[in-house]
Amino acid sequence: MYKYPFAEAVGKRYLDPNSSNRVWAMVFDIDRPQASMAWDDAMLPEPNWTCQNPENSHAHLGYALAVPVSRSINSLRKPQALMARVEHAMSTALGADPAYGHRFTKNPLHPTWRTFYGRGSGYDFEELRSYLPDHLPLIRNRGEAIGEGRNVLLFTDLRNWAYRARLRFPSLDAWLRGCFEKAQAMNSQFHAPLPLSEVKATAKSVAAWTWDHMSPEKFAAIQARRSAKASVLRQSNKMDLTARMLGASI
Structure with a gap:
């Protein structure tokens, strides 16, 4: 090119x-x-x-x-x-x-x-x-993705992988390499792989965002908020169940 x-x-x-x-x-x-x-x-x-x-x-x-x-x-x-x-x-x-x-x-x-x-x-x-079926398929298989669908799928799949993998990498350099290698592996599964420059740009963007937003401290805070919300929901469900039981016994 x-x-x-x-x-x-x-x-x-x-x-x-x-x-x-x-x-x-x-x-x-x-x-x-x-x-x-x-x-x-x-x-x-x-x-x-x-x-x-x-x-x-x-x-x-x-x-x-x-x-x-x-x-x-x-x-x-x-x-x-x-x-x-x-x-x-x-x-x-x-x-x-x-x-x-x-x-x-x-x-x-x-x-x-x-x-x-x-x-x-x-x-x-x-x-x-208006010329196409009412429900357009959402392509999730990399072997079926074409055109701009490759960019969308690469970004989505790499981001989802990065959320889980971020804490396994001790340094930013290692994380950047890890994201790029994973992006390359995903890209190789397309019928027509994306240009290397687009793969690099996607990997760099995903790596930078997850490094800043998914640190061990922030991940712990997210887990704590989720745990607190779950605890409130469980307590609310118990109260609702108790109220229904009392109502049934009257």
């Missing part, structure tokens, strides 16, 4: 339509004849562009978003999770390649490809959801 100025990047055969921190478009890789009409076969809305390989008719279908979704490590997780679920459902409906990395795509401006332009404005998720 190389970064080029815009004027130079648009001359390449392949490029990433999204920036490092924002998703502006979702792209799907269709590896079969008549791929350019896969959206119509799946009863999905028309892509903003279709970039076809003239030699085998395989194609990339691009859907621009009306509002980009931030995917930085500090961004809100709900928009990312919604995008991941919509992207996965659309990929399934299109019969798109699940191993596609959803980063580099055929450049629609390059003469190598045959490009068809469709709708001129971007889509919002509510409109896209």
Whole structure:
């Protein structure tokens, strides 16, 4: 992966339509004849562009978003999770390649490809959801995660692991290495692993937060609060049971 100025990047055969921190478009890789009409076969809305390989008719279908979704490590997780679920459902409906990395795509401006332009404005998720099943699956299996779903799942799984593992590491350096190694192991389970830079950023963010918020002292305080709440709840339940028993005996 190389970064080029815009004027130079648009001359390449392949490029990433999204920036490092924002998703502006979702792209799907269709590896079969008549791929350019896969959206119509799946009863999905028309892509903003279709970039076809003239030699085998395989194609990339691009859907621009009306509002980009931030995917930085500090961004809100709900928009990312919604995008991941919509992207996965659309990929399934299109019969798109699940191993596609959803980063580099055929450049629609390059003469190598045959490009068809469709709708001129971007889509919002509510409109896209109207073409999909009512209940979009929440993907928990790393082997099934695609596109932005990989980022969401890596962050969620690594965070859940870090909550339990934090107290096993005596130093920050050891903890940073431990989180990165665990993130790498999780990433290797995706069909199309995330770039190393994204894995490092996720591991660093999770490690920094859990190191600051899950120290032995803070963990003990959390456990004490939970124990106190549980004690109050048990006492309240006993009082309710006693009241019901007295009421039944009158």
